[in-house]
Amino acid sequence: MLQNIPIQRKLMTANLLTSGAVLLLTCLAFFAYEVLTFRQSTVEKLSTLGKIISANSTAALAFDDRDAATEILAALKAEPHIVAAGLYGTTGKLFAQYPVNSPAAFPSAPEQDGYHFERGHLAGFQPVMQSGRRLGTLYMEYNMGAMYEQLWQRGKIAALVMVVSLLTAYLLSRTLQKQISMPILALAEIANAVSKQRDFSVRAVKFGEDELGLLTDAFNQMLAEIQKLNATLEERVRERTGQLEIANKELEAFSYSVSHDLRAPLRHVDGFVDLLRKQSAEKLDERGRRYLDIIAASARQMGTLIDDLLVFSRMSRGDLRRAKVASESLVHEVRDALQGEIHGRIVWKVDSLPQVEADTAMFRQVWANLIGNAIKYSRTRDPAEIEIGCTDSGNGEFVFFVRDNGVGFDMQYVDKLFGVFQRLHRADEFEGTGIGLANVRRIVSRHGGRTWAEGRVDGGATFFFSLPKTTN
Amino acid sequence: MAPLKRILLAEDSERDVELTMAALEENNLANEVVVARDGAEALDYLYNRGKFAGHANGFPVVVLLDLKMPKIDGLEVLKTMRSDPYLRHIPVVMITSSREEQDLIRSYELGVNAYVVKPVDFQKFVESVKQVGFFWAIVNEPPPGTMKRSG
Numbered sequence: 001m002l003q004n005i006p007i008q009r010k011l012m013t014a015n016l017l018t019s020g021a022v023l024l025l026t027c028l029a030f031f032a033y034e035v036l037t038f039r040q041s042t043v044e045k046l047s048t049l050g051k052i053i054s055a056n057s058t059a060a061l062a063f064d065d066r067d068a069a070t071e072i073l074a075a076l077k078a079e080p081h082i083v084a085a086g087l088y089g090t091t092g093k094l095f096a097q098y099p100v101n102s103p104a105a106f107p108s109a110p111e112q113d114g115y116h117f118e119r120g121h122l123a124g125f126q127p128v129m130q131s132g133r134r135l136g137t138l139y140m141e142y143n144m145g146a147m148y149e150q151l152w153q154r155g156k157i158a159a160l161v162m163v164v165s166l167l168t169a170y171l172l173s174r175t176l177q178k179q180i181s182m183p184i185l186a187l188a189e190i191a192n193a194v195s196k197q198r199d200f201s202v203r204a205v206k207f208g209e210d211e212l213g214l215l216t217d218a219f220n221q222m223l224a225e226i227q228k229l230n231a232t233l234e235e236r237v238r239e240r241t242g243q244l245e246i247a248n249k250e251l252e253a254f255s256y257s258v259s260h261d262l263r264a265p266l267r268h269v270d271g272f273v274d275l276l277r278k279q280s281a282e283k284l285d286e287r288g289r290r291y292l293d294i295i296a297a298s299a300r301q302m303g304t305l306i307d308d309l310l311v312f313s314r315m316s317r318g319d320l321r322r323a324k325v326a327s328e329s330l331v332h333e334v335r336d337a338l339q340g341e342i343h344g345r346i347v348w349k350v351d352s353l354p355q356v357e358a359d360t361a362m363f364r365q366v367w368a369n370l371i372g373n374a375i376k377y378s379r380t381r382d383p384a385e386i387e388i389g390c391t392d393s394g395n396g397e398f399v400f401f402v403r404d405n406g407v408g409f410d411m412q413y414v415d416k417l418f419g420v421f422q423r424l425h426r427a428d429e430f431e432g433t434g435i436g437l438a439n440v441r442r443i444v445s446r447h448g449g450r451t452w453a454e455g456r457v458d459g460g461a462t463f464f465f466s467l468p469k470t471t472n
Numbered sequence: 473m474a475p476l477k478r479i480l481l482a483e484d485s486e487r488d489v490e491l492t493m494a495a496l497e498e499n500n501l502a503n504e505v506v507v508a509r510d511g512a513e514a515l516d517y518l519y520n521r522g523k524f525a526g527h528a529n530g531f532p533v534v535v536l537l538d539l540k541m542p543k544i545d546g547l548e549v550l551k552t553m554r555s556d557p558y559l560r561h562i563p564v565v566m567i568t569s570s571r572e573e574q575d576l577i578r579s580y581e582l583g584v585n586a587y588v589v590k591p592v593d594f595q596k597f598v599e600s601v602k603q604v605g606f607f608w609a610i611v612n613e614p615p616p617g618t619m620k621r622s623g
Contacts (some may be wrong), residue, residue: 260540263569263592264485271491271594296594303592310571 008181015173016166023165027158034154038147042122043115046142049079050126054138057087061095061128061135069096076140083121084141087128095136110137120144183212187219200227248317255313262306269299301433305421308435311365312420315439320359320446327353327400330360331388334367341375344382351389354398356467362443369436370402370463376430377461378406396469397449403462408455417453440465477533477609478504482514482549483567484541491594492536492567495601501609506532511544515552518559531562531615534585534608539568539575547575550582561615565604 005013053072060068069087076082076098084106085098092109115124123141127134183206190204200223206216273296281289331350356363371386378384387403409417409424416422418441423434441451444465455461479501483489489507496502508514514535516522535553537546544552546566553559565586566579579587588604591597 260569260572263590264488266592267569267590267594267597268485268487268491270592271494271597272487274594275491275494300593307571314573 007184008177011177011181012170012173015177016170019169019173020162020166023162027162031151031155031158035151038151039117039122042142042144042147046082046115046122046124046140047126049076049082050138050140053085053140054126054128057096057128057138058130058135061087061089062130064089066096070098070100072096073098074100081143081146082140083143084139086139088137088139090134090136092137107139110139113137117144120148179207180212183207183216187212187216190219190223194223200230251313251317255310263303266299266303266306270296270303273299305433305435308433312435312439312442315362315365316442316446318362320362322357323360324355325358325360325363326355327363327390330364331367331371334364334371338368338372338375341372342379344379344384346375346378346384346386349385349387349389351387353388353390353400356398357470358447358467359443362446366440366443366465369440370465373436373463374402374404374406374461376406376432377408377425378404380407381405393466397466398469399464399466401462401464403460405460408457408459408461409453410457411455414453414455418451437463477614478506478530479605479609480506480508480514480517480532480535482508482511482535482541482546483538484510485538488538488590491597492601495598496605498598499602499605501602501605510541511546511549514549515544518553518562531559533612533614534563534565534604536565536567536604539566539570539579547578547582550579550584554583563608563612563614565608567601567604 053076057069057072059065060072073085073087073096076085082098086106087095087097088110089095094106094108097106110125113125113127115122120143121141122144123139126138126140128136128138183204186207187204190202193202194200203220203223204216206213206220273292277289277292284292328350331353335348335350371388374386375384378386385405388401389403390398390400393399407425407430413424416424418437419434420438421434422438423432425432437451440463444451444467448468449466451463451465453461453463479496481489481492483492489509493502493505493507496505506517508517513523514537517524518531518535520527535549537549539546546568550564550566553562553564560583563585564583565588566575566584567588567590568575569590571589576587586604586608588600591600
């Protein structure tokens, strides 16, 4: 029940409960002892008094002198708590009584010797003896009310002492608990500040060399360690970022010179082959002219490779400019742009496609590559069937797919499909450089999505890619 | 035949010069081409100095500029021309291998009139040069002060 209250209250409650319990037990023990001793001493006092009265009244009893006996009993006036007394003769009849006209009902006959407590009174019988012979019995009744009054008074004092003690205990514990609670509270406050503001530079104040001091030291040490790690982490991140920036700049410079310098010699090859063909075509035989064609074609192919590689590198490093893109109209746009490459009949099936958040130019490139592939690899079919659609994966992603009934591929090589310059067909079967799907994979992954494919030789192929619905 | 006007071709690569000339010849545009082998020579021609001192050159009808040249590159030539009150109106066409976005942006920022990427395929290149030459040397009316073809 103390679990959820603040530690200060916890400590004080524990202290007060402990001291209160101790005080209460002490008082109770004291009280019980008081009552017992009081009763015992009263019994002793009464029996002593009884012995005196007995000794004095032997003559009166022996001589049957009622007046003398009454007079002896009257001496009990000196003890006001004795409310009644009586002498019984050997016959058991009341012989004399005190006070003389007492309204109190005396026992009609003497009972067993000894005293007992009943209803706030102590009463009892005692033998009157002379030379070993019993002459009669003395009865006495003592009012304990006064004694209880006195006990009540003491109880009140004890209660007062208890209240004062508890108050003192409260004040003391309020002061002393601070020794324990303050360092803990200070630690808690610092821990709270650290976790809320992520400020690892703060330190807890140490109050002493006890266990709490040790705890504070350990806590501060941990903070220092975290601060140091944080600082070096930031430094390392900055360092790496710098290195990356340099690498990126170098890459840009590299691709710039690729773009500019590598293409020039190819242009020259193609250009001069062309000039040579014009100049000396008649001097060359069939084989020579074929060689020239091959040289020119190779130069152009290399030009295409370089261009594709540049596009790939641009797709990899250019900034993503995300915007809302209507996939469906983009797909139709790309399809229309590719009309020129369509030779046979194609049955299109384009489902309704959602709007996504993507870099429009890059997203268009993805569709151009996938739809272009579908057209290319299904051109031997009549009619070719190309299906484009989208499903909701259910875990916050759209999964788009492009399916064709073309030549397909062997699933054994599925891993190679998305690699740079990786091809599953010879160039004389299907033209291409093998960069398209690498571009698709790179672009999709930069958008936080995945790419995969399914296919069967001569059984068509399906290319999938996922895109997160929301970008963070 | 329409009067042919002078074209200034700034190109550092000898082979590119030859190919460009071949392309222009194929289109009968080669007659009045002046070749500068770097940016500095191009500016010499425009300012009648150095190698070209003493020639009554007049302004070319168009300057075909390569981007990457020794000494002074194409962008610097363009910048100099655009900040000169006498040269600022001369049409400039970049003819370059670079398709880099930054080059395109810089060129247009500096006020280039056209930007042509040299294709690897020579036939396409011939076609590009033909169109550029035909448009700037024949169709387009150059700013006043441009030298007409001497008889």
